[in-house]
Amino acid sequence: MTTQKHISARNFDAMISALERMSEHEIETEYDENGENLAAVAAETRALLLAAVDSHQRERLEALASERDAQLESLSRASVRLPSTVADRRELFARSLRRLAAEGNAAIAQFRQLTQMSDDEVVAALLQLAVLGQLDEHGEGD
Amino acid sequence: MPPPLTFNVTQFRAALDALDNAALGRLQAVARLYAMRTGGRLSPNELLNEAVKRSLEGTRKWSHGVSVEQHLIGAIRSLASHASGTQAALCGPLAEETRDDTAPFDEEETDRVQIDVSRLYSYFEERDDVDAVLVLDELQCRKNMGEIRNSLTLDVTALETIMKRIRRTAVRLGLSQDRRTR
Numbered sequence: 223m224t225t226q227k228h229i230s231a232r233n234f235d236a237m238i239s240a241l242e243r244m245s246e247h248e249i250e251t252e253y254d255e256n257g258e259n260l261a262a263v264a265a266e267t268r269a270l271l272l273a274a275v276d277s278h279q280r281e282r283l284e285a286l287a288s289e290r291d292a293q294l295e296s297l298s299r300a301s302v303r304l305p306s307t308v309a310d311r312r313e314l315f316a317r318s319l320r321r322l323a324a325e326g327n328a329a330i331a332q333f334r335q336l337t338q339m340s341d342d343e344v345v346a347a348l349l350q351l352a353v354l355g356q357l358d359e360h361g362e363g364d
Numbered sequence: 365m366p367p368p369l370t371f372n373v374t375q376f377r378a379a380l381d382a383l384d385n386a387a388l389g390r391l392q393a394v395a396r397l398y399a400m401r402t403g404g405r406l407s408p409n410e411l412l413n414e415a416v417k418r419s420l421e422g423t424r425k426w427s428h429g430v431s432v433e434q435h436l437i438g439a440i441r442s443l444a445s446h447a448s449g450t451q452a453a454l455c456g457p458l459a460e461e462t463r464d465d466t467a468p469f470d471e472e473e474t475d476r477v478q479i480d481v482s483r484l485y486s487y488f489e490e491r492d493d494v495d496a497v498l499v500l501d502e503l504q505c506r507k508n509m510g511e512i513r514n515s516l517t518l519d520v521t522a523l524e525t526i527m528k529r530i531r532r533t534a535v536r537l538g539l540s541q542d543r544r545t546r
Contacts, residue, residue, distance in 0.1 A: 227480070227481050227482045227484075227485045227500065227504060228479060228480055228481065228504060229479055229481050229500065229503040229504050229506075230479070230503075230506050231401065231445075231448065231479055232506075233503045233506070233508075234397075234401055234479040234481075235401075235441075236509075237397065237527065237530070237531050237534070238394055238397045238398065238401075238441075240527070240531065241390060241393050241394055241397065241531065241535075242390060242394060242434075242437060244386075244390060245386070246384070246385065246386035246389075249386050249389040249390055249393065250386075250389070252389075252393065252528075252531075252532055252535065253389060253393075255532050256532055256535060256536045260385055260386075260389045261385055263388070263389055263392050264384075264385035264386075264388035264389050264392075265388075266392075267388040267389070267391055267392045267412070268380070268381065268383065268388055270409060270412055270413065271380045271383075271388075271391075271412060271416055271436075272377060272380060272381060274412065274413045274416035274417060275373060275376060275377045275380065275416055275420065276377075277413075278373070278416065278417055278420045278421075279373050
């Protein structure tokens with residue numbers, strides 16, 4: 223049975239730092255002495271590094287897709303009681319936007335031509351505002 | 365301290381793909397030795413994989429003027445240092461840390477931490493490689509290269525030859541360690 227033997231990390235690191243400075247010829251010799259081929263080791267290492275990048279990217283895309291799905295599900299589940307008439311819905315929409323503008327939210331510039339929006343677009347926009355908690359249902363924006 | 369490089373995944377992938385055989389060979393050898401430094405807690409492949417992952421996540425900053433090879437070596441060294449020297453590594457997953465390539469090493473820790481080289485000893489003892497065992501004994505006594513030369517009355521070339529033998533064996537044993545953990 224072998225008893226445990228230790229050397230200091232400093233000495234071990236010194237051994238590693240010698241490797242970091244090796245030329246292509248020297249590193250090739252190191253592998254040759256170990257019965258390995260540098261080109262094969264390099265190809266395997268490159269494949270491993272690139273696979274790590276691809277795996278990371280795949281995980282990120284999956285996370286983003288999952289986040290988007292959750293948001294869509296949340297949007298589709300949102301139950302909002304909207305006014306029953308078109309005129310009242312447009313009034314609620316306009317009031318909510320006025321409140322947003324008053325709060326300094328500049329992202330509503332695209333809604334300046336409100337009269338050009340279809341009734342369906344108004345309903346969709348109201349649902350989005352409701353999800354964002356930005357519906358001025360109690361007339362506070364007036 | 366130089367500012368960290370800003371890069372996207374495509375650029376990082378291209379930088380890795382552009383590494384030549386020598387750089388990739390050095391990276392693999394360094395990963396095998398640092399894996400041994402972790403006492404088997406992390407394999408060479410895990411170290412390489414984690415170094416890439418942390419670079420992309422931004423927890424390991426890539427500094428201006430540092431090659432991608434040196435950047436990855438720095439990340440591997442940092443991971444191995446954590447795995448071999450901290451309680452966090454012994455008790456659970458690797459601690460999340462944000463470092464960059466220019467962050468100084470903890471000299472005190474490097475002095476304190478001891479690396480298990482039992483497998484290296486066994487290898488040379490089994491082959492009756494007395495010179496290698498003697499040098500390992502001297503290293504175990506925390507002697508530097510000059511002190512070892514004096515103590516064993518070796519010249520620079522002779523000691524370097526033995527150190528090369530030890531290093532190559534460590535790289536080979538590091539590889540077998542990785543294959544065991546796959």
